[in-house]
Amino acid sequence: MLFPSRLVQRFFPIVLLFMLMIFGAVYIYSVPFIKDKVYEIERNSSRIALDNVFTMADRMYADTESYQQQVLESHKQRLKIVVSMAESYIDQVYQQVKKGEVDLDTARASVFEMLRHFQSIDGDYIWVASYDYRFLSHPDERFHGKDVSSLKTDDGVVVIPEIIDVAKSQGEGFYQYKWNRLAENQQLDKLSYVKNFPEWGFVMGSGIYLEDVAAELEVKRNQALDDLRESFKQLRVAKTGYLFIFDARTNMLIHPNPNIDGTNIESLLNPVTQKSIADDLINVADTGKELYYKWDKPEDPGNYIYEKLSLVRHVKGFDWYICSTVYVDELKSSSEQLSDRILTIALISLLVAIAMAFFFIYWVTNPIKQLADTALRVSRGELTATVGFRRDDELGILAKTFDEMVKRVRDNIQDLDLKVESRTLALEQSNQQLMDTVMSREKAQYALTLIEERQRIILDLxxxxxxxxxxxxxxxxxxxxxxxxxxxxxxxxxxxxxxxxxxxxxxxxxxxxxxxxxxxxxxxxxxxxxxxxxxxxxxxxxxxxxxxxxxxxxxxxxxxITSEKEVEKKLLEAQRMSAVGHLAGGLAHDFNNLLSIILGNLVSAAEHYQKDAELQRYLKPSIRAAKRGANITNRLLAFSRRQPLAPLPCDINVLLQETIELLQGSLPSNIELIFDQNKTHGLPFVDPGRLEDALVNLALNAKQAMPRGGEIRFSVTDLNVETQSLFLDEEVAAGHYMQIKVADTGQGFTEDAMRMAFEPFFTTRSDVGGSGAGAGLGLSMVYGFVKQSNGYIKVTSAPGQGAEITLLLPAVEVELVAGPVDSQEYEHKEWKGKLVLLVEDDDVRQVVRELLRKMGFNVIESSTAEEAEALIAVLEDVYALVSDIRLNGETNGYDLADIFKFTHPMSRVVLMTGYAFDENSGREGKHHYKVLQKPFDIKQLQKFFEIEDEE
Incomplete structure (x- = not known):
């Protein structure tokens, strides 16, 4: 029998006492707490499931609303196309009249008869009416050729004369009125596109019935309901809890019980309150409170004695009530079962741990003595000594490592000789490769002679x-x-x-x-x-x-180029539309690359010459102008792809000072910029770049209103709205706001201009010489930014008395605004000396390389994806890949990043682009990468790396 050592006798009682104390503490402090928490978790699971379903339903409603706008806009465009097709046909016939090929009366009769029988694949038809309110062409015999000047709808409204008069004055537009279908008498809401043709003396239109649009939307709503029904099959609350949906008319839309699903539950009573269970559920909707009632169980139907809790959320868009329900005793049983099991497991674990502790202490102390004896022998110079035991635990690893260390000392000299011999062999192989290269160049010279001969043959062909x-x-x-x-x-x-x-x-x-x-x-x-x-x-x-x-x-x-000219002529119209998108994307991408170079060099110059105040006075406006140029290119790309805002608290006083400094160089000397600077306690929570764009637009609009000069005055104040009594473009919600006013002493707005001020493309200026002065996008862009930022806007003016634009933007309380970052603090101890592979195929590469070096990285460059792939295969310990998305060749930045991640899975990837839309969308690759927008400065690049490190 093995007798335990004194080390075991000393430590085992201490370990036993410590384990008993831990067991007692765990029981006293954990079991009651766990019971309460498990009950609370089970209770909150229904709330989480309900909130998830509510969010899903709310998003479905938002999708339905968006779909409604898309459907209506699609129908409008189709109506325009139908009228345009008819216009083209009429124009061809009238050209024949001008050439004398057919007389006018015959041509008109032929046109109107053809239009009567025209019908698109979507069932659209065309009608034509003269200026004296007579249908010249209509597919319905009841109206064709008839005078409709006094024709009224069921509501007693004379429709056609009003539409014709408006079309004559406005040229074209969409009009809603009531009209019956062909061969039917019931009048329905109809939307028609009507266009005036003064050269032919009539108006022409085509329309759709809004009932058909509503039918398409009903299909979308039913699809949303089916999607929710499928989602409910995957959801469970506790063991037997479930979710259900009914509408405001108490019709049960989704319920797991087929006897209740699809019925009206108004007559079902709550046994506790003796009121309609539907009314009780509606009363607690969105209050955060649970409805307590009693209900039966599937195994005990009709016996309404079992306590239940329900939570209710109201989806306002669909007017649905989403409910979760669970039995109270089921919530409690889980916590009690868990507590009993924890106690049982703890007791068994304690007994096992006591036994294992005794044997473990004995098992650990025995080999320690052997290890100490061997170490003593080695210290006396006996390098052939070994520990003498092998185990698969840490002590075994320690013994094995100790033996290996002694063996390595013995083998070092022999290994060094082998390495010298290997390096000599490698040098001989390199010399042979050099000789092979010389021979290859001689062969290439001979091949070049053959190529020149082939080129002559090719030129002949x-x-x-x-x-x-x-x-x-x-x-x-x-x-x-x-x-x-x-x-x-x-x-x-x-x-x-x-x-x-x-x-x-x-x-x-x-x-x-x-x-x-x-x-x-x-x-x-x-x-x-x-x-x-x-x-x-x-x-x-x-x-x-x-x-x-x-x-x-x-x-x-x-x-x-005869055939090319023919193709060019046929595709000219399509190319015009395509060119707009490609030109915008290409110009913005190239311009962003140029701005990256300009911005990078300007920032480097500003940092290098920080003490030169005179030079800094020129560099700072140039840097801001370059950044503003980047914002302009993003807006150019946003012509067809809406960009999300990036709101954050910004110092409005600093931003206004910088904006004024930027504007001073572009405004004439007879216009004075004034900033009434007031102390504010909050900061506007908006996108700073978009706010600067808005202020610049307002200043340039004010400049156009002051051809003889004047003042443009900026002012900023805090504004707390406690009640909804303030009205700008709409009623202002209560909250904390930052009020920005831009006032001028110019010509002011006329009554019509005030009414149309925020309409896109509306302008009171003519576009002389194609300068773009009359584009009419300034105030509409400001309005769009303000509304997207959850703000309000108001124009106050009178003709000849100047104008004042008031912007009301949401604000946050900020006590301290962080100061500028020291330009010398770009290096990070984790980045120092790390290797970065930079892939870029234009002049931006030099700028990005300098930024990376300032951050402490070692940089290796590549101008092509193929060269970068070769480097990825041989390089080791690459900290990060920095690559443009658009590269020459078939491989783009995303493909290169996937290759890099396969070889270096723990390394970082930074992708750059000059495009505003998400080029990562729709990829089937394994990884999803964040993209850094060009142009950027060293602070943005540093922040991007820090975010990657945190992840």
Whole structure:
């Protein structure tokens, strides 16, 4: 029998006492607490499930509202297209009248008869009415050719004359009225698009019935209800709890009990209050309180004695009531069962732990002595000594490691010799590779000779006429197609002057050749007739230079572009619309890249010359202007893709000072900018960039209203609205606001201008010379920003007395605004010396590299995705990948990031882009990456890395 050592005898009683104390403390402080918390958790699970379903239903309603707008807008566009198609057809017929191919009366009769029988695939028809209120064309025999000047609807309203008069004055528009379907008598709400054609003397329209639009929306609502029903199948509250939905008319929409689902529950009574259970549920909706009542159980139907609790939420959009319900005794049973089980497990664990503690202490102390004896032998120089035991625990690892350390000391000299031999072999292999490279270059030279010969063959086969002249305008080379065009052989032309050309050919080329000899590249298009068709040719003449930059020859390329011109003509209309989107995206992307370079260099200069106050006075406005340029490009991209705002508390006094400093250089000297600076206790909670845009727009509008000069005055005050008695563009909700006023001494607004001030494209100025002065987007953009920021706006003015624009923006109380970050605090101890792979294919790479180096990183660069892939495969310990999304070739930044993550799963990825929309959307890749918007400065880049580190 093994006798325990004195170490075991000393420590085991202490461990036993400590374990008993822990058990007592756990029981006293944990079991009652756990019982209460489990009951509370079970009780709150129904609230969580209910809130999740409420959120889902609320989002479904928002989707339905958006879908309604999309459906109505789609129908409006379809009506415009239908009328436009009819207009095109009428115009073609009237062109025949002008050419004398058909007389006017026959043409009109033919047009109106065709329009009567026209009907689109969506069932739309067209009607035409004269200015004297007579239907010239209508598919319904009851109205065709009839005078409708006194025709009234069931409500006694004369519709058609009013629509015709409005269309004549406004040109075109949408009108809602009541009208019956074809071959039916019931009048329904109808929306028609009507357009006036004064050159033909009539108005034309086409419409849809709003009942059809409502039917589409009802399908969408039923789909939302089906989605909720499917979601309810996955939800459970406690063991037998459940959720159900009924509407404001107490119709049960969703219920797990088929006997109740789809019925009206107004007659079901609450046994506790003896009132309708539906009314009781409605009364507690959205109060946060639970409804207590008694109900039966599935295993005991009809016996309403079991206590239940219900929570209710009201979805205002659908007018639904979503309820969760659970039995009280079921909530309590879980906590009691859990407490009993915890106590049982704790007792068993205590007994097992006592036994294990005894054997563990004995088991641990025995090998310690062996380890100590071996260490003593090694310290005396016996390097062949070993511990003498092997175990699979930490002591075994310690023994094995100790033996390995002794062995490594013994083997170090031998390993060093092997490494020297290996490095020598590697050097010999490198020399062999160098010799192989020299041989490869000689083979490449021979291949180049073959390529030149093939190029001559290719030039002969090109579908273009190619010729090369020296500075004396003598032919040095022509391809076969050019020789065929002159009906001569290549040998007859080579070495000859332009005399081999006809007089007309020589005169046509003379001006272009003279420009090319002066170093000017030019392109001309000309046409001639070949048999029975016209051939359009594009002639490109390009100067060729030597190493010193002198013109040594002229290259002529003539291309037959007849087919391209035909295709261009056919696709011209489609290309115009496509060009707008591509031009906006391309310009904004390139401009953002340029701004990244400009902003990066300006910030670096500002940091380098911080003590030069005179230079800083010029650099700071330039930096702000560059950042404002970035905002402009984002708004250009937002032409078709709405960008979300990024609100945050901002110092309005500093922002206004910077805005005024930015405006002073762009306003004439006869306009004075005044800022009435007041001490404020809050900060507006808005997007600072968008607020600066709004203030600039207001200042530039004020400038246009003061052609002879004047004052523009800015003022800022705190405003607490305690009751809903203040009215701007709408009634102001109670809360804390920041009031910003921009007043001028200009011409003011007329009554019509006040009424239309916030309408898009409305302007009182003409666009002279295409300058854009009359674009009419200024106030509408300000209005959109204010409303998106949950604010209010008001225009106060009178003609000739100036104008005042009041912005009311939500504010937050801020006691301290953080100061600027020291430009020397960009380095982070975790980043110092870490390696970053930078992938960028334009001039932005140099700017980003300098920012990364300032942050303490070591940077390795790549200009192509293919080169970056090769580096990823061989580099180790890469801290992060920084890459543009748009790269030359088939691989983009997201693909490259996926490759990088596969090889370096723990490293970080920073993607950059000059586009405002989310290019990550719709990807099927494994990872989802955050994107840094160009242009950016070192603070934004540093913050981006810090966010990645936190994650």
């Amino acid at each position: 090109l579908p273009a006429e190619v010729a090369y002249f020296d500075t004396r305008l003598q032919f040095q080379f022509v391809n076969q197609r050019y020789a065929d065009a002159l009906q001569k052989s290549k040998e007859e032309i080579t070495g000859q002057s332009l005399a081999v050309l006809s007089q007309n050919q020589y005169q046509a080329m003379q001006a272009q050749l003279a420009e090319a000899l002066n170093g000017v590249e030019s392109a001309r298009e000309y046409s001639n007739w070949s048999r029975d068709h016209q051939v359009i040719t594009k002639r490109l003449i390009t100067p060729c230079y030597d190493d010193a930059g002198n013109v040594v020859g002229v290259l002529l390329v003539a291309l037959d």
